[in-house]
Amino acid sequence: MTKSFLIILCVLLAVSFSACSNSVATPYENEEFAMGTIIRQRIYHDNAEDISRQVIDRIRKIEDRMTINKAGGEINKLNSSAGKSFVELSEDTLFVLNKAKEISELSQGAFDITVGALVKEWDISSGNSVVPSQERIHSLLGLVDYADIIIDKSGSRAKLENTGQIVDLGGIAKGFAGDEAIKVYRENGVQSAFISLGGNIVALGGKPDGNSWKIGIRDPRGAEDSYIGIVSVKDKAIVSSGDYERFFERDGVRYHHILDPKTGYPADSGLIGTTIISDFSIDADALSTAAFVLGLEKGMDLIKKFDGVEAVFITDDKKVYITEGLKGIFEFEGTGNGYEYVEKG
Amino acid sequence: MGMNMLKKGDAILIGVFAVVIVISLISMSIFKNSGENAHKIAVIKMNDRVIKKIDLDTVTEPMEIEVSGAYNEVILVEKGRIRFKEADCPDKLCVKFGWLSEKGDMAACIPNNALIKIEGSDKKVDAVTN
Numbered sequence A: 001m002t003k004s005f006l007i008i009l010c011v012l013l014a015v016s017f018s019a020c021s022n023s024v025a026t027p028y029e030n031e032e033f034a035m036g037t038i039i040r041q042r043i044y045h046d047n048a049e050d051i052s053r054q055v056i057d058r059i060r061k062i063e064d065r066m067t068i069n070k071a072g073g074e075i076n077k078l079n080s081s082a083g084k085s086f087v088e089l090s091e092d093t094l095f096v097l098n099k100a101k102e103i104s105e106l107s108q109g110a111f112d113i114t115v116g117a118l119v120k121e122w123d124i125s126s127g128n129s130v131v132p133s134q135e136r137i138h139s140l141l142g143l144v145d146y147a148d149i150i151i152d153k154s155g156s157r158a159k160l161e162n163t164g165q166i167v168d169l170g171g172i173a174k175g176f177a178g179d180e181a182i183k184v185y186r187e188n189g190v191q192s193a194f195i196s197l198g199g200n201i202v203a204l205g206g207k208p209d210g211n212s213w214k215i216g217i218r219d220p221r222g223a224e225d226s227y228i229g230i231v232s233v234k235d236k237a238i239v240s241s242g243d244y245e246r247f248f249e250r251d252g253v254r255y256h257h258i259l260d261p262k263t264g265y266p267a268d269s270g271l272i273g274t275t276i277i278s279d280f281s282i283d284a285d286a287l288s289t290a291a292f293v294l295g296l297e298k299g300m301d302l303i304k305k306f307d308g309v310e311a312v313f314i315t316d317d318k319k320v321y322i323t324e325g326l327k328g329i330f331e332f333e334g335t336g337n338g339y340e341y342v343e344k345g
Numbered sequence B: 001m002g003m004n005m006l007k008k009g010d011a012i013l014i015g016v017f018a019v020v021i022v023i024s025l026i027s028m029s030i031f032k033n034s035g036e037n038a039h040k041i042a043v044i045k046m047n048d049r050v051i052k053k054i055d056l057d058t059v060t061e062p063m064e065i066e067v068s069g070a071y072n073e074v075i076l077v078e079k080g081r082i083r084f085k086e087a088d089c090p091d092k093l094c095v096k097f098g099w100l101s102e103k104g105d106m107a108a109c110i111p112n113n114a115l116i117k118i119e120g121s122d123k124k125v126d127a128v129t130n
Helices: A002-019 A048-066 A074-080 A091-106 A113-122 A134-141 A173-187 A281-304 B008-037
Strands: A028-034 A037-044 A149-152 A157-160 A192-197 A200-204 A213-218 A227-233 A237-242 A247-250 A253-256 A271-278 A310-315 A319-322 A330-332 B041-046 B049-055 B063-068 B072-078 B081-087 B106-109 B114-118
Touching: A028 A048, A028 B106, A028 B114, A037 A048, A037 A173, A048 A074, A048 A091, A048 A173, A074 A091, A074 A157, A091 A113, A091 A149, A091 A157, A091 A173, A091 A281, A113 A134, A173 A192, A173 A200, A173 A237, A173 A281, A200 A213, A200 A281, A213 A237, A213 A271, A227 A310, A237 A281, A271 A281, A281 A310, B041 B063, B081 B106, B081 B114
Parallel strands: none
Antiparallel strands: A028 A037, A037 A192, A149 A157, A192 A200, A200 A237, A213 A227, A227 A330, A237 A271, A247 A253, A271 A310, A310 A319, B041 B049, B041 B114, B063 B072, B072 B081, B106 B114
C-alpha cells in the first residue's frame, strides 16, 4: 500500500509540474504608420496578427476618405465643391460630419471643423514658423461656421455653403477610427486589447487577468511618455489635447495647433492640456479639443452636459483638475513634475 | 500487508519520476527568471518592416546604422541604449527624442517611416496619451 501510494504521489507531482505552463498570456504588439502618426496595437487573441492587419486596413481606408493632406478622398471633394454643389458621401464621412456638427452645437462653436482655411494658413506642421497677419486671419474668420455644413440626409450628400470654406477633420478623424478599430476587435471575438492612434487611446475590455488598463495622462511639459496621472479603465477611450503636440515659438510666444474658431488664433484659455475619458473615442477626440478651447470653467460645464464623460484639465500654472466621476480611478502622479492636484469643493 | 521491499523495477520508476520533477522545477525557474532578466532587444523598423534587431546588452563598441527612406538617417547604438543620431527630415523630432534605454521606449521619424523601439515593457502604465 505504501509503495503504490509513493508511485501515485510521484506521478501526480510529475504531471502537475510538467503541465505547469506560463499562465500569463502573451499579447501581440505592433506599430504601423497611418493617419500621419503611429498606430500601436496590443491584442490578446490567437489570431491577433491577422486582426491587427484588418484594423490597419480599415484605418487606411478611413484616412483615404477623410484626409486633406493627400489627394483623393471625399473631404477633398467636399472642399473643392464649396459654394458650388452637393457631394455624395459614404456613411463613414456623413457620420463624422454629423457628429462634428453635434459637438459644435453643444460647445457653441468651440469645436468647429470648418477651421480648415485657418489651419491651412497657420500651416503649423510644415515647420514654417510664420504668424499670419491680423488682416489675413480676420478675412479667413468669415469662412468659419459649422452651420455652413449642409447635410442632405435623404440624399446622403453634403455641401459647404461658401466658396473657400474648408473642412478639416484633424480633430475628429482619429476618434472615429479608434471606435472602428474596436468594432473590428469585437467582430473577431477579442476581449482584451487596446489601440493607440498617435496617443488617442481606446481600450477594449480590461487586461486578461481582469485588471483595468493603466493609462498615463501625458505631462504637457514633460518628455514623451511622461505623465501627471494614471487612469484605470476598462472599455474606455482616453484622448488628450494640448499645446505641446504641434507648435512653434516666435519671440517667446508659443503658437500651438488648436485654433480658437472665434479668434482665428491658437486657443488662449489658460489650459496646457485636456484629457477626456469616454465610451467612444470620437466623442473624446472632439471634446478634448472643445474643452481646451473653452478653458477650465466653461470646459467643465461642457463635459457635465455628457453622461459618462469625464475629464482632466491642466492649467498653465500647472494645476490639475478632474471631474467628479474620475475620483477613485485617477491617481495623481504629478508632484515630482511640479504639478498641483486641486480638489474642487 | 506491511512494507513490501522495493523491487529494482519500482526503484527505477520512482527514479524516473524524480528526475522529471527535478527537470520541471529547474526549467520553470529558468523560464521565470528569463522574463525578468531578459536582455533589452532594440528593433529598427522601416516602412512597417523589421530590418534589424539588436541585443543592446551585448553591444561592446558604439555602432552607427544608416537608414534611407524618403530621408537619410543615422541610428546610434551603444551598450544598453539606442537613438536617432542624425536625420535630414524637416523637423528632426526623431533626433530630439534622445536616447531610448528602457523596455517599451520608442522613437519614430514619421516622414521617413522609420521607427526604433526596445521590446517589452516594464512600465507602470500600459500606454500614455499624447
